[in-house]
Amino acid sequence: VAGLIFLMVFLALPALQRSQRDMQRKQDLLIVKEAVEQWMMDHRVNITHNDKNLMKIRDDLILDTKYDKKKSKYFQKELVTPNGGEYHFSVARMVNLNPTTTCSNGKTCFDESFSKKYTGGILEFININFGTKCAEDGKIEIVGLQDRPYTITLALENAGIACLDS
Secondary structure (H helix, E strand, O other), X not given: OHHHHHHHHHHHHHHHXXXXXXXXHHHHHHHHHHHHXXXXXXXXXXXXXXXXXXXXXXXXXXXXXXXXXXXOOOOOOOOOOOOOOOOEXXXXXXXXXXXXXXXXXXXXXXXXXXXXXXXXXXXXXXXXXXXEEEOOOOEEEXXXXXXXXXXXXEEOOXXXXXXEEO
């Protein structure tokens, strides 16, 4: 009996740990969203219509990169991945993005699982995608640039993609 209990705990523990790490990733997405909103208020720009601002927001928000170890003033706390590493950021304007697919509602979507495959399954890769909104699991709908729509996505360890809308 003790052996069976030990075996069940031994098998359940890794799944619980993965779930806790995914929970932290989702909380970190909320912090990134607050930073994006604060940046847009501070700069009073509609960044979806100006490519120069896309690069500026990327440079201002990125915490750490290989080339520049500066910290962003827009994050209320230093973001550290659940594994103790650093997040990597991608900022994009997604109007005519490939590969596209059709969502169940018939709209044109981008399959975010492609990003997960492209990055080699790196879980610390946060995508800020302007001109999009969250769609069904693993997909973001390409909606264009009106009303400053954007999504923030991140691959999860247990499976799937976490997605936040603007």
